[in-house]
Amino acid sequence: MKKVLVLFIISLLFVGSIYAEKIRIVTPYLGTINNDMSRTMEHGDQSFDLEFNDDSLFKGLYFQCIDTDKYQWNAFVYNSEDLNYSSLWGTHFIFDYYLGVKENSKYVIGAGIEYLKMSTDADSLSFDTGAPPPAPQTSAINDFGLSQNIIAPFIRGGKYFYLGSDKIKYSFMPWVGAEADVIKGDIDFVIPPMGPYIPEISIKDNVDDDTFYALAGLNFKATFYHFIDLKLKYHCKVDLQESDTYDIASGMLNIYFNRSWGISYRTKYMKSAEMENFYHIGGIVYAF
Structure with missing residues (x-):
């Protein structure tokens, strides 16, 4: 499934390459990600909190196709x-x-999926x-x-709103x-036995859920002397049922050595109801 998805995206880039006015970008990335996760487990009238924090290798492949007027x-x-x-x-x-394209502005309508x-x-x-002494301060669950x-x-x-000059452009x-x-x-x-005459307890359940959010965000881009691109993005998600708010922020810096090759750095912070992710990745940009 993952190979099919990558091949589909590459085919879209190939079709787009028929038209010279298109800008196409492919960037493989490698870096690290930090995941901080907490989950409340419940069984009957008992509950306990599991907390995780870990770092790991993070790999990605980025594709983009741009027609600046369309x-x-x-x-x-x-x-x-x-x-x-x-x-x-x-x-x-x-x-x-893009709609209503002018020299200093244009409207955007978009859709996507994660x-x-x-x-x-x-x-x-x-x-x-969470029990007071002399009760055990820690316990464990097995086969999670x-x-x-x-x-x-x-x-x-x-x-979009455009500002700046030919040397330094902002949007x-x-x-x-x-x-x-x-x-x-x-x-x-599995909850292990809590005493000599208490059997272990096996728990199985689903975690199905639907949540609806309102979104609001701001994107900023600056291009310096045609070969340095800086992008900063922020948006918040507002849970329409619980009124909780979650922040998502990202940054990207591309430095081009010529019209086709460059280096890229990306970072992103994402917060949701049960976890926070924060990654740093770098890669080689190929534009054609």
Whole structure:
């Protein structure tokens, strides 16, 4: 499935290359990701909190195709293994269409989707019981397994504003949108015996959930002397049911050595209800 997705994206780039006015970019990335996750487990009238924090290798492949007067689309396929006992695969895709194009502004309507597959497998996980002494301060659950598939389609609309000169160009895009997160998954674990006559307890459940968000964001881009690109992006997600707010911020710096080759650095911070992710990656840019 992952190979099919990458081949599909490459075919889109090939079709776009028929037209000379298109700008196409391919960038393989490598770096590190930090994952800070917390989850409250419940069984009957008992509950306990599991907390994880881990760093791991992060790999990605970025594609983009741009027609500055009509549209842009980009896709990012990424993977990390052995991150908090988990394997992570994900894809981000967005297509923006431009309207009312003028020299100093244009409108944008866009749609996209985020897909995330996460599989967790741990022999034993310890946690704080929260019980007062002399009761045990820590305990553990065994054979922990969690499988999640998250599909998050979204739409957005905004407007680009252009400033600057031929040497240094700036653009701003405030935008608003909406997102639906659909989570499908299963969880299972074993609670070991808590006493000499208490049997172990096996727990199996699903973690299915649907959440709807309002989105608001601001994108900034600066191009210096045609060979340095800086992008900064921020948007917040507002849970329409719980009124909780989550922040997503990212930055990118591309430095080109000629019209085709350059180097790239990206960083991104993402917060959700149960986890925070923060990655740093670098790669080689090929533009054609």
